[in-house]
Amino acid sequence: MTSQTEIAGYASLFWTRDLNDDVAAAGAFAASLARSGAGGVRMLCQHETARPIGVWDEAVEDGRGLWVRGRILDVTPEGRMCAALVRAGAMDGLSIGFRTLKARPDETGRLRVLTEVELWEVSVVTFPMLPGARIGRVG
Template identity: 60%
Template sequence: MDGHFTGYASLFGVPDLGRDVVAPGAFAASLSARGAAGVRMLWQHDPAEPVGRWLSLTEDARGLRVAGQLNLAVQRGRELDALLREGALDGLSIGFRTQRATPERGGLRRLHSLDLWEISLVTFPLQPGARIAGKAAPAPPLADAIRAFARRVAPPRPTALGRPAAPLPHQKRFA
């Protein structure tokens, strides 16, 4: 595997187990200032355990969408990749400093502005919906894409008797 994955590190409008609710736009200033390269990817929020890098961090209508790449040159990265592949690990969690928040009814706290420092792969996320969506399929290499296209459009091959062979299951015969 190649260590790529996607998911949501935070969901907007959904209380976490600590009774915080992240508001849409809460990450905008931080993402603008830091970019994906300025936010660390850690294992279990441990600053001694960097495990990869974030390729993209974007806010959409649902929350903070992430795409990451585990560093497979380090042992922990290979271990996490194996756990992701097997479905044994799928949690994400954010590490941040609150810049602006307001209290809400029911003991909730709405987070309006956050300084995002890190996003961790975790066993148990505080935001139950903050999950890795699955392994992102890498784009096929150009040579493989060209070969696949050529197989689809190639004319039928002649048989030993000089007649066209029946098309392969993945080929269509054009009139």
């Protein structure tokens, strides 16, 4: 029997600058999620594309940002390791992998405002590019 670790949290926060000077506008993920749903968004550990670690059961935009809920599965060594680190509190970041479809500079010209992205994956990470993107619930 496969065991799993349920997680949920914000993978992106609207109007919040990340360490790469990107800001996600509200609605930036809507079209991508309408096309693929949560099932089209891969769950990875540290953006390692060759080794998925689980599945996202829900990915939605709310008033705060991109909220995700999913399950890390123990069927691979990476899944077991990632789940153990999440349960221990050693890893609690979330980070998005995407392709920019539409963006514009902000009023200052220093930040890039992402207005539409194609969301490929949400990774569980040690150090998220957006410091506030964190797992908020582990079950």
